[in-house]
Amino acid sequence: MSHSPPARRWDTRRSDKRDRLARAAHYADGKVIPTTDIVPLLESLLVPGDRVVLEGNNQKQADFLSRALAAVDSSKVHDLHMIIPSVGRSEHLDLFERGIARKFDFSFAGTQSLRISQLLADGALEIGAIHTYIELYARLYVDLTPNVVLIAGYQADREGNLYTGSSTEDTPALVEAAAFRDGIVIAQVNEIVDDPRDLKRVDVPGSWIDLVVQSDRPFFMEPLFTRDPRLIKPIHVLMAMMAIRGVYERHQVQSLNHGIGFNTAAIELILPTYAESLGLKGKICRNWTLNPHPTMIPAIESGWVESVHSFGSELGMERYVAARPDVFFTGQDGSMRSNRAFCQLAGQYAVDLFIGSTLQIDGDGHSSTVTRGRLAGFGGAPNMGHNPGGRRHATPAWLDTIEPGDMLARGRKLVVQLVETFQGGGKPTFVETLDAVQVARDSGMPLAPIMIYGDDVTHVLTEEGIAYLYKATSLEQRREMLAAVAGVTPIGMRHDPARTAKLRADGLVALPEDLGVDRKLATRSLLAARSMADLVDWSGGLYDPPARFRSW
């Protein structure tokens, strides 16, 4: 063997970090940056072209840091590559408009999705990719390791030990990628305590955090998972009854994840009434992976729920969660601990069922929430709504989709699409072609942004009935089953009543009658809570709804 190793430095990241922190030391007292110095500090610390992770989560937003970053001098800091899990603040996009940032990787955009499309069309931003949450975290450890990570917490001490509050969310997954590869982590906190013993608990060790700054006001939180029971309609109750009889009871679903929506809220609210009357308590729906939905309170109080592990938290649920530690994950201080990375793992690999909604489904069962002119992303839905091929443990529900005896078969995660055949405004949910296809063409994406692919969906449940898609033996049959529950949409109009009768007889499609669901019972009186005030009452006054949900 002969080789002469070239003279190479192997600690360029470390020495770069040292240089940057030396520049930052001009502003900082130890690890603490004065609130008013954040803009010049960022200008001195950041370098054009840096890869910067900004904590914009589903709920918690590092908004003080994002506002500060949007205020830097773009002649000093420009062409940043921004990585933001959930784009929820207008200043996130000001960064691109002002030339501070150029490239963009994200997971979910919500209200900012229209503006992303416009900035893309204007050439003001370049999209790396639109990821799910966990694939975005994953890339931080592979080919998108950040130079700087900007995060939010509730409290820190002067050594950087961080208490995140209930919304730990994405923080640990984002911080670790920088802390262990010589990146720089800056945390905004609502409060800096001098004595470490005044810290409620430690969610991230101080040695992982380089700089802390007290924000000018508490970090922004979005109550995304609160659904007012007043807005639940009888049709939602009917669909919830079908879900309980035709899916949960039939497949003996023990562990599950609910999306957000009035349909799933209706299921949560009829567990203590309808499902209880069927004798199902303790037999189904015991272990949950979801945020602390206020509409879960009656089921929890009625003893339906053994455990809830959460992606994030929910505004107003803090005292309730803290008072129910047998059910929720909480820390030694008594407050909630969430963790999106682990809850995404749990929702993929440890649950029997995911049930959620969408805006459009095509004839093959592909679905998407992307609509014209909006690059929204899907957050965690594609992970929750697929059948993870790497799973190896069996549960009764998982095995229930296959014929016994075939030793080389695989069970399936139940993935249920719960949709009304028409959206508000008379738009059909079932469409010939998803808007996502045109959006992809318009934006130069190689593939259409599909949220959940048809072959991953095991059940489609509409107000018409349930299509047991996992039983389809061909694509043609899957299409027929879908058409049979698609009502008077263009896809539904394809269905042949004689074929539907046959599908019902063969157990491939079920109408409420076939499931023993009595349509007459499908009224709001079946809901265990019919208003926000009812939820507060169920909680014994522990739940504090955000102001906008208070109408009494």
Place this chain on the structure above:
Amino acid sequence: MSHSPPARRWDTRRSDKRDRLARAAHYADGKVIPTTDIVPLLESLLVPGDRVVLEGNNQKQADFLSRALAAVDSSKVHDLHMIIPSVGRSEHLDLFERGIARKFDFSFAGTQSLRISQLLADGALEIGAIHTYIELYARLYVDLTPNVVLIAGYQADREGNLYTGSSTEDTPALVEAAAFRDGIVIAQVNEIVDDPRDLKRVDVPGSWIDLVVQSDRPFFMEPLFTRDPRLIKPIHVLMAMMAIRGVYERHQVQSLNHGIGFNTAAIELILPTYAESLGLKGKICRNWTLNPHPTMIPAIESGWVESVHSFGSELGMERYVAARPDVFFTGQDGSMRSNRAFCQLAGQYAVDLFIGSTLQIDGDGHSSTVTRGRLAGFGGAPNMGHNPGGRRHATPAWLDTIEPGDMLARGRKLVVQLVETFQGGGKPTFVETLDAVQVARDSGMPLAPIMIYGDDVTHVLTEEGIAYLYKATSLEQRREMLAAVAGVTPIGMRHDPARTAKLRADGLVALPEDLGVDRKLATRSLLAARSMADLVDWSGGLYDPPARFRSW
């Protein structure tokens, strides 16, 4: 609405924990348990039927705690439900033989797999399920939340702050499930420091750890990922050359995960020679997810590798990793940080390719390492070796398996099975029926323990050639392609030379000649290192091979 909430306690787990720690306080000085008191402490703290996680990882073993647990009085502590990621110690199974434990969930058993089968047959243990690593972690947050978690670290201070050493591995994922649901965490460490400033770094915050104990000797570590280059044969070099030309170069593989084996070690060792001669440096294989394989040293030293994120560590690689922080993930103290949960995420969602080996493949392409009488489990292989349906970002390699233009298509992770047609002892790798099928029947498992399913495999590479299985348009064609590279095994004997010629012409199968691979070059002289001493030399003396690998 009317309801009268039943009088119910919601903090039973918390008060139970308080009671147990009060009993433990009899033995402990604050959080510190004297080494000699560990057995009576466990007897006082544990309750029959407890769910106990024991840190047995791929490398790091909480062996002091497992030995102590196996020594408790089984009249006091019995019927435990043990959860052990990697079963590597004989005392893990003594627990069942002695009646201390009864139910068992695990991921990988290795050398203990034969004894598990025997204990199962004897009725001494009951298997919950055999999981992959991440689905086992996932269930800790859903329906297998532990009462007690027993882990191993390198150092702790008296407040419980924990330094894990390079093998952080599974520790954070196991600890969090107990620390945030009122379970008890006990850490064995090699050293307890009085002054927190003497702790090298904090991998787990002290408030997550309830009790620490100094072990009687340093925790056991297994050097699982070391392959002596002396044992690499010319046939491995030939297959490595085919992998580089026919897979890595063809699909422009940038990010990847290698399994363990002489075949993949050969690939690592010809990157600086063969692949470099093809002008591929900087164009392929830049970002890696794998443990610090010693056979990666020449590629790293030659500038091939931008980054490595690791599941765990590897004995002897400590000083080398610490000296290459631009490449490896390291902490502020300079030593390595690994994290199996995040590396599994990265290996699923952020890489272009997984390549690994197996013991048996059937005619449909299903593979398994399970053989008669051994319930081994697969660790992380089923997660690495499948096409994650929840992925949404595109890379050139991921898109390369589909025809452009179909907007509803999905790219694929490349999953390559790299096998010789015969194993040692003349056993064919390609078989009519996997042993796993009979093992499942014998053990009463509902499904055969398949490691990687045929429809997830994109390429099978043998010394004969490469079958590009992702191009198969039918199961029949997939079988033909497999047979064409299966040599003179029973499956290979099925192939029809005329059909193989057609498959080659159509680009479905490629022999070395078709790939421009010169068989004459396939000798050991192509290896950048041909012995352990060569690896030490390449490392500039930084690599310290374990004693059993030292022959000079």
